[in-house]
Amino acid sequence: MAHERIYIATEDKPVLIGSKDDPVPEGIKVYPGFDGLLDQDCSQEDCFQSAGREAVDGILLGLNGAIMAYGQTSTGKTHTMVGDKTRPGLCLKAAAHLFSEAGLQGAQIEVTASFLQLYLNHITDLLVNDGHEKKLKLREFVEEDYVDTRVEGLSERPVQSMDDVEELLEEGNKRRQQACTALNASSSRSHAVLILNVTLWQGGKDDEATQAKLYLVDLAGSERVKDSAATGDRFTEAVHINKSLFALQGVVAALADGNPHVPYRNDPLTQLLRPALGGNCCTTLVATVSPAQRHSRESEGTLNFASSCRRIKGEVFVNSVRKPRPWESKPKEEPVKEEPEECPWASLAKLDAASVMDSQMLDTAHGQIHVLTCGPSDGEAVLLLHGCPSDAWTWKWLFPPLLYNKYRAIAIDMPGFGSSPGTRLGSRSELNNVKGGPLDIACAVLDALGVQKANVVGYDWGAGIALSMGLLRKNRVLKVIPFHPSYSPPKGENLGAMSMNVLVLWVKEDQFHNLTKWRKHFEALPSAKRELEVYSIGSRWKPGMSLGGDKRLGPQLQRRILAFLAGEASQEAVSGSLEKRLEAKGATTAGKLVVHAQNVVVADALEDAGGVAKALREVEDPTKAAVEQFRQLWSSGKLQALYAERLTGSSASSASLFGALPEMSPEALSDPSILVELGLWSAAPEGWERMKSTCRYGVDRRVLVRGKVGTKPADANFMCHGDPARSLTESGSDRTTSKAVLKGKKDKDTWLVDITAADGGTKSMEVSKAEVLRLNQRHKLLASGKHLQLEDGLKCDYSSPLTRAKLCEIALALSPVVKDLDFNTADGGQAMQLKAVEVIRKCLDIITFQKGLDRGRSPAMCDDVAKLACHGQGHCHTVSSTMAAFLNPFCQVLGIDMKYRGGYSWGGVNMGEPADDTVTVADSPERHQWLELTLRPSLESYVCDLWVADAVGNDALRWHITEAYQNRLYPNGSFNTGQQICPEKSSDVDLPDLDFHF
Structure with a gap:
């Protein structure tokens, strides 16, 4: 579970903080801004994904990495790093990830491991029997750009799997120094370092490999001697541990402050870890703290150390070597690479950027904002938004092509960045649209420059601002180009509603921006409006590098951006592999219609090569295409005829279309955004997340x-x-x-x-x-295999084509109702929730029953309740079962808790006649069935009587239980269809504790 900040009370007394924006009370220390915060409920996998995976992915790119656990004794460092067989720690998970990712990439990997400890200032080898007797020495090697430290005589052992690493750790940990203290029954009394040396061969480069080291460091715990009650040998150990950790703090402080002298040689620990601290290494620190108040001082020290570590900025580079593969006799020659064609604006790129840019300070309603501009004042505007932390000058690589093509470039320094004064804004997506936030500032700058609309290009944080601007300030935006967007749609922002064209740019090697995780947001954009361009720069990638300034990638990015702004297909899109085949209809010599599909397309033979290539690359989502076709049939009134054809089996087209529609089971419709993404709803209900979190009791x-x-x-x-x-x-x-x-x-x-x-x-x-x-409690209908078992022998299979079609029809009919459904209103949106029930009932077209109709007549048994809905047959069992089956998937997105009720009824068919004095309600026999619906968040309950509604109208679909159970029905509480109550969740109940006495 992630949190935004850590609070530490320096005094043992309770303090209430209203919100994170409130002033911090006296006696409280706040530590915000860490790269990730995990509480005691997180799993080992959570820890690896947050603290370990990024470093391990860097190893696969040839970047040295380190993961260090630092903190007080007994706070879980060894468990985090080593774990056990059932809960493997970062060491084992890192090894597993190395081998699995190398396999997925089709790369050959060679890994050797070393395992050492630093005990009483002596380095010993944990992988040899007499290692504790043999004290190893450190040697420094001056490389081209940094000093590397190696352990002379340290053994290396080849490992080929996670099991090998597990065996190695188990062997080494048996030799590691441990002892019992008052703080920990098995306290680690030494610093342990597992070093994985990784060589990786990629693709067809037979002799070029990357080499990288991964340091996995379990530091001994810091402790106050009076707390650990250390005496004798334990006291000596504690002194050495604290001395080495103090030296580590000194090195970190010097690096964070940018001191020219860093005291690595003050202690063997800092000398050993020199490559992981200030060398060619990307290092992650896992700071472990205790939640106990009595350890607040140590926790404060740990977090101070972590804060200092976060200020260190190192420069890492790919360790690329020429090394013959062990399984090949001789290397092959690498093909000569062609130099990229020079861009027409290359001469402008050689000019000093300051000479072509106009730097000015604009006065806006949100304070002074520094802006860089270039190009003609009447040119089409391109607004450039920087990342975090960054400034407007990071866009200097894009100024020359924009200037050459007569665009007006406008690059903003957000408050507190670059030359703009003020307090820095928060970079989370939900803060983009706050008053005085990034969107307001961007629009204020455009107003000050007299620009009505602009293309918006952003990187990282700026890319997220660009997407928010396209959604919430669409009247100011022409096109959007997000590059590595740092953006997750907050409440009120639906990427499916984007109305302008969007080009998303990505460099796959950048380990700080994960395309796999962000792809779901890209796919949420309208398919006709979105484009994705993914680039690869191989081993040239380095953290913090200017991607646009790269001599090979930069021109590609420039050309692609300009082509998108001009509405042209990119040159790169004309050739290469295609996702779809080019198809054309034709006929055989006998006149039979056929479709020609081309595996190879020659661009020169096409009139619109770029456009065709772009169309072929865009893989049409068959489900969304089926939904759109279904929508057109529904709008034109042709759907009922297609149902009839489907029921008689006379149409193959309906089977194909209905089968391609999405499955809409209760599990599939867990969130209304799914229906928006499919194109069935125009928007999700307002306040749905708030409703979802409200109680049921x-x-x-x-x-x-x-x-x-x-x-x-x-x-x-x-x-x-x-x-x-x-x-x-x-x-x-x-x-x-x-x-x-x-x-x-x-x-x-x-x-x-x-x-x-x-x-x-x-x-x-x-x-x-x-x-x-x-x-x-709401009911869960009985399932047998993939079927719901209902009354009268009815079954419902949500995967069947006819059921898919009927549910899509219902979803389309609900769209205008849901548009007006607002869970934030005073009554919680009850009127629209009840209206939705009427809409579903109308879509089912259940038969209107008249007086005298034999209620005991059983319809023909159907294996698909959708057939019954389309035919319009049934009595109270049947109509209640049918309604339950089709309301069930929409309950969660509409805020409805459904119960299938049975009981006793009296009076006439229309349920309007009063009971005479002879009527006494009983639990049996059961004479009637209906649905009971409890609406959230209002918690008002209504009876939905389908049988009676056919006689008296829609009022019977929304009788409040105070009326229905007083004048019409008696609920006996039996379970007619084998339904079960849904499990209670902790958030379901919000009742005070009361004292009660008779």
Whole structure:
């Protein structure tokens, strides 16, 4: 579970902080801005993905990496780094990732491992039997750009799998110094370092490999001697541990402050770790802290150290070597690379950027903003937004091509960056549209320069701002080009609603920007509006490099951006592999229609080579294409005819179309954004996330309970507590009543309700929580294999083509209703939720029943409830089952908890006739079935009686339970179709603890 910051109370007293924006109270220290924060509930996999994977991915690119665990004794460093067989730590997960990724890339990998410890200032080898007796020496080697440190005589062992590494760790840890202290029963008394030396051969380069080292460091824990109660040997160990950690802190402080002298040689630990601290290495620190107040001082020290580490900025580079593969006799010659063609604006690129850029400070409503501009004032504007941390000058590589092509380039320094004064803005996506935030500033700059609309190009944070601007300030944007976007759609921003063209740029080697994770956001953009260009720069990639300034990649990026701005296909898109075949219709000599599909397309033979190539590269989503075709049939009124053809089996086209539609089971529709992405809804309901987090059982919710109550509908005290003079347990008969409201909890298993009494007052009553859940919790319909089992032998298969079609039809019909559904309104959107129920009922076209129709007649058994819905047959069992099956998938996105009810009814067919004095409700026989719907967040419940609705109209679809269960129906609480109650979630209950006495 991730958090934004850590608070440490320096005094042992409780402090309440209203929000993260409130002033920090005295006695509280705040540590914000770490690259990742994980609490005690995180798994080893969570830790690896957050703290280890990036470093390991760098190893595969030829970048040295290190992962170090630092913190107080007993805070979990060894568990994090080593773990155990059931919960492997970072060492084992790193090895597993190395081997699996190399295999996926089709690369050959060679790994050797060394394992050492630093104990009492001596380095010993943990992989040899007498290693503790043999003290190894450090040697420094001056490389071209840095000083490397190596351990003379340290053994290396080849490893080929995660199992080999596990065996090696188990062997070495047996030799590692451990002891019992007051803080930890098995405290590590030495610093342990596992070094993996990795050589990787990629693709067809037979003799070029990358070499990299991965340092996995489990530091001994810092401790105060008075806390650990160390004496004798333990005291000596503690002194050496703290001395070496103090030296480590000194090195980190010197590196963070940029001191010219860094005291590596003050201690063997810092000398050993020199490559991982200030050398050619990308290092991750895992700082472990204790949540205990008594360790706050040590936790504060750990976090201070972590904060200092975060300020260190190193420069790493790919370790590329020429090394024959061990399985080949001699290397092959590498082909000569052609120099890229020089761009026409190359002469401008050689000029001093300051000579072509106009630097000015603009006064805006949000303070002074520094802006760089170039190009004609009447040229089409291109707004350039920098990343974080960065400034406007990072775009100097794009100024020459924009100037050459007569665009007006405008690069902004956001507040606190570059030459703009002020406080830096937060870089999270949800902050883009706050008052005075990036969007307001960008628009204010355009206003100050007299620009109405601009193309927006952004990198990282700036790319996220560009996407938000395209969604929320669309009247100011022409096109959007996000480069490595740091963006996750916040509330109110739906990428599917993007109305302008978007070109996403990516360099796949950049380990700080993961295309795999972001691809879902790219695919959320409208397919007709989006383009993705992915580049590869191989071993040239280095952290922090200017990608646009790279002599090979830069011109490619420039050409692609200019082609997109001009509305042209890129030159690079004309050739290469295609995702689809070029197709053309034709006929055989006999006149039979055929389709010609070309595997090879020659661009020169095409009139619009770039356009055709672009179309072929865009893989059409068959599901979305089917939805669009289905929408057109639905809009034109041709859908019913297609249903009829499907039911009679006379059309293959309907089978093909319906089968290509998305499956819309309750599991598939877990979020309304899925329906938006499919093109079935124009927007998700407002406030859906808020509704989803609300409780199901709160104070004053009306619920069904069992009690001794009146049983005659004709009596005024029907379902009320009978005789006020007698106790509740002695009065009336045991029946299900709806005249109870929740008041609180007596304990975790007992809840308290107030029940309406015959005298008009209320009586308090203890009820079993389990019984309340049994009678009121939403239902999960019985499934057998892939079918729902319903009444009258009906089955529903959400994967069947006809069911897919009927659910898509319902979704399309619901779209205008959902557009007006707002869970943030005072009544929680009840009116639109009930309207949605009417829409679903209308789509099912269930038959209108008349008086005298034989209710006992059973329809023909169908193996697909969609057939019944289309035919329009059934009675109360059938219509309730059919409605339940088709309402079920939409319950979560509409905020509806559904229950399939059975019970007792009285009066005429239209349920409007009052009961006479002879009627007494009973739990059996069961005479009627209906649905009960509880709406969230209002927690109001309604009866949806499909059978009666055919006679009296839509009112029967939304009878409030106070009316329905008083004048029309009696719910007995039985489970008719084998349905089960859904499991209770911790967020379902929000009831106060109350003391209760009779």
